[in-house]
Amino acid sequence: MHTLFEISLILLASVIATVVSKKAGIPAVVGQLFVGIILGPSLLHLVKEGEVLHFLSEVGVILLMFMAGLEAHFDMLKKYLKPSLLVAITGVVVPLASFFVLSRLFGYEVNAAIFYGLVFAATSISITVEVLSEYKRIKSKTGAIIIGAAVVDDILAVLLLSLFLGTTGASVNLFHQIGLQAIFFIFLAVCMxxxxxxxxxxxxxxxxxxxxxxxxxxxxxxxxxxxxxxxxSAIIGSFFAGLAIGQTPYGEKVETRIATLSYAFFIPIFFTSIALPLKFDGMLEQTPTILLFTAVAVLTKLIPGYLVGRGYQFGQMDSLTIGSGMVSRGEMALIIVQIGLAQNIISTTTYSELVLVVILSTFIAPFLLKYSFGKEQQ
Structure with a gap:
């Protein structure tokens, strides 16, 4: 019954947080992220990570990306495929190189430095999708670029992680895995x-x-x-499933039904769960490092996205929107961090630092998007 109490508490707090966020004029997802910090181990210790909550949050992000696919404009995604690919590639290469150099300057070993780069190479498409959906921008040209880039970004991050684990002695058959992934994408195209x-x-x-x-x-x-x-990532499959169904006459009806179920139950649990790993124990003395890494995490996604947008003749605010849409880290980065801890690539202290930086960048991204939307309307 304790898990039932936790779920009820999350849903109640999410409703309150959403209402307060709307009144304060900030993205609703920010309020739901705060719920995880307030109720979780960071402050009140009323909710903790467990198998049931983890499962429900996984279903939540799968359904969120499924709805993103249902809402996305397929022709728009194809039209802006080239800038999406360039945003994705620069959004992986720049953080990877920047964090490698920065980590080496801080005295980390080569493997740990590469791992830092991998953590911040991934983009959390779920957070961005929620903000785009809230501000009705999923079907816009910038929304198409952001979603396309974030999907490619996740694929590249997974491939690079597999390559890294394969070279550090982890049991990963790289060529076998890449072959399976290639077959999966061919099957996906046939399915769609x-x-x-x-x-x-x-x-x-x-x-x-x-x-x-x-x-x-x-x-x-x-x-x-x-x-x-x-x-x-499972969300890649759910996104393309939504994209395929969205092109059929059934898309709008399915979207309405799924949205009711998802936003009432699964998605609030997912956004709350993102902040549950956050703990502030012993982090005070690491504040300068955490702030520096957070700034680098934001800028290494924001600047490449902005420059690609400008290179493709987008206006300043549209380009800022593209860069801002790539800033958020989240579930993908947290998964990579957990793998690093399990493989003894990073220590528990480093784990806490990375989680804090990931969540801080996740909080910043919705505000950047809201600012660019506001300026664009002006």
């Missing part, structure tokens, strides 16, 4: 063009309650499981 539309058309021949929604969830979870099985 042929299998998923045919599957949904077949559903018209059967008769049961909410058949489209149930089948859409089945497609979403199946592709998420496949993505995870080949070493990719």
């Amino acid at each position: 063009k042929y299998i998923i539309p045919a599957f949904l058309r077949w559903s018209e021949k059967i008769d049961f309650l909410e058949k489209e929604t149930l089948l859409a969830l089945l497609i979403c979870l199946s592709l998420s499981l496949l993505a995870d099985a080949v070493g990719l």
Whole structure:
């Protein structure tokens, strides 16, 4: 019953946090992130990480990215594929190189320095998607670039992590994994063009309650499981599942049904869970380092995205939006940090520092996006 109490407390606090955020004029996701800090081990110790909450938060991010796919404009994603790829590549290379050099200057070993770069190479697409959705920007040209870049960013981060673990003695068969991932993307293309539309058309021949929604969830979870099985993030599978279904006549109906379920239960738990690993014990003396690393984490995503936007003739505010959309770290970075701790690449103290920097950058990103949106409207 204690887990039920934790879930009820998270949902109640998320409602209050969302209302307060709206009144304060800040993105609602910021309030929900604060819920995790206030209720979690950092302050009140009322909610802690556990198997049930972890599972529900995983479902939450899968559904969030599924809805992002449903809302995304496929033709817009194709149109802005080149700038998306360039934003993704620079958004991986610049943080990787910057954190490697910075970490070496701080006296870290080569493997630890490379690992720092890998942590901050990944972008948290879920946080950005939530802010884009709140401000109705998912179908905009900047939204298309950000989403496309963030998906590619995650793929590159996973591949680089696999390469790194393979060279440090971890049990990763790199060529086998890359081969499986290549097959997965070919299968994904076939699914999007042929299998998923045919599957949904077949559903018209059967008769049961909410058949489209149930089948859409089945497609979403199946592709998420496949993505995870080949070493990719599950959200890549769910995003492309949503993108495929969104191009069919069933997309709008499915989106309405899924949104009700997700925003009422799963997504608040996911955003709260992001901040649960945060602990402030012994971090006071590390404040200068944490602030420096946070600034570098923000700038190494913001500046490349902005410069690519300007290079493709986007205005200053649109370019700032692109850069801001890439700043957020989150679930992907936290997963990489946990892998580093499990493989003894980093110490528990370094783990806490990295988690704090990841969450600070996650908090900053929505404010940057809100600022760029506001200036753009002016």
